Amino acid sequence: DADVTQTPRNRITKTGKRIMLECSQTKGHDRMYWYRQDPGLGLRLIYYSFDVKDINKGEISDGYSVSRQAQAKFSLSLESAIPNQTALYFCATSLAGGRGTDTQYFGPGTRLTVL
């Protein structure tokens, strides 16, 4: 979905490096999410944000941090990358409907490899 963009699309880095993955959206949604996808494990939530001042940990936040610079931008950082953080990372957005029916819209993903 072109309304949610992620940069970079692919990144290879070395153990111990700091990495930032960026997500931008033009959908005007308040809620943004970061997931990682691993084969056989589906998608797991890393962090989510209701708005610029409301950021929450997901189920696998250790080793990650986030920044919500604006309504449209939500960045994920790996402070010191390690090989088991090699995965496909997705950003998603949704409306703040207050119920669980809201569709999430996903970016194209960032494939991160940590050597």
Add this chain to the structure above:
Amino acid sequence: AQSVTQLGSHVSVSEGALVLLRCNYSSSVPPYLFWYVQYPNQGLQLLLKYTSAATLVKGINGFEAEFKKSETSFHLTKPSAHMSDAAEYFCAVSEGRSGNTGKLIFGQGTTLQVKP
């Protein structure tokens, strides 16, 4: 705690055959359920969702799913597979109550292969 189990990590069907992808959920509150599809090198896109309005839900590309509370299931079906249906499919659940976070819990995914 909510959870989703997709039975079968790989499903292979012939073109024109019935597609059946299985999803069972666990939830202590009324759930909202979703099926997403991921085509190669793309993000996920919504196929359909159950929001308690009707138990049989129709989605895009000829897919549909039926919510069965007694079986805690939300299986995805399509009467006739097309080659273009080859993709990975994810079932997901969110808490069905007001004020929730909208967090989705995903299943492990099922890769659908369609043979000519």
